[in-house]
Amino acid sequence: MTVRLRPHHLLCMLTFIGKGYTEAFTENYVRIAARLSDGEDILVVEGPDDICAPLLDEPDPHCWRKSVTDRDERARKAVEALLGRPAGPGAVICPDAEFLARMRDAFAAGTIRKACHRCEWSALCTNVASSGYDGVLVAATQG
Numbered sequence: 001m002t003v004r005l006r007p008h009h010l011l012c013m014l015t016f017i018g019k020g021y022t023e024a025f026t027e028n029y030v031r032i033a034a035r036l037s038d039g040e041d042i043l044v045v046e047g048p049d050d051i052c053a054p055l056l057d058e059p060d061p062h063c064w065r066k067s068v069t070d071r072d073e074r075a076r077k078a079v080e081a082l083l084g085r086p087a088g089p090g091a092v093i094c095p096d097a098e099f100l101a102r103m104r105d106a107f108a109a110g111t112i113r114k115a116c117h118r119c120e121w122s123a124l125c126t127n128v129a130s131s132g133y134d135g136v137l138v139a140a141t142q143g
Contacts, residue, residue, distance in 0.1 A: 002043040003035055004050045007087060008068070008075035008115045010042070012051070014100070014107050015128040017135045019121075024054040033137035036095045046072075046089040067118070075115035082106050097140035104133055 005013070016033055020026035029051055036042070048056055052063040062068055079087035082102065093099065106112045108129040116122045128136065 001035075002041045002092070003032055004045045005042050006045055006047065006049045006052070007072040007079065009049060009051050010044070010079050010087065010093070010103070011075050011107060011112065011115055012121070012125075013095075013138045014104050014136070015125040015133070016137050017124075017128055018137055019124065021055060025051075028054045030137060036138045037140065039094065039096060039140065042093040042095055044076075044087060044089055044091040044093065071115045071119070074117075075112075078112040078114055079103070082112055095138065095140065100138070100140055104129070 013033070013036060016029060018026060018030060020029055032050055047069070048061070048063040052061070055061045055063055076088045085091070087093065103112070107125075113122075116125065119125075128134070
């Protein structure tokens with residue numbers, strides 16, 4: 001199986017420490033973090049993904065808003081520039097230790113954070129990154 005993620009969630013997963021919009025959202029994200037930590041591949045998708053799923057039954061879910069799709073585009077471009085390969089819809093990414101380290105180094109340096117502009121979680125993510133990613137739930141297992 002694969003975890004379906006929209007491009008900006010490639011950034012969000014780097015700092016996820018178990019906080020989210022709702023209890024259902026957070027519980028779902030914790031399960032996804034475990035799958036990613038176990039090395040399940042990521043399939044990059046357009047629009048709402050596996051992380052968004054618990055929010056889609058809300059009236060006017062933000063997952064469909066232009067501000068979020070714009071965030072996806074900025075994240076896609078940043079990740080592609082960093083990795084030197086496609087990171088848009090249809091791309092398959094293995095969240096192994098090398099990938100996570102490279103992404104986290106760039107995130108902490110601020111070089112892939114244009115998509116984070118005006119995100120309500122940005123300060124939390126900055127704090128997590130500055131702590132050396134202490135307590136993150138997506139971490140490649142050593143096999």
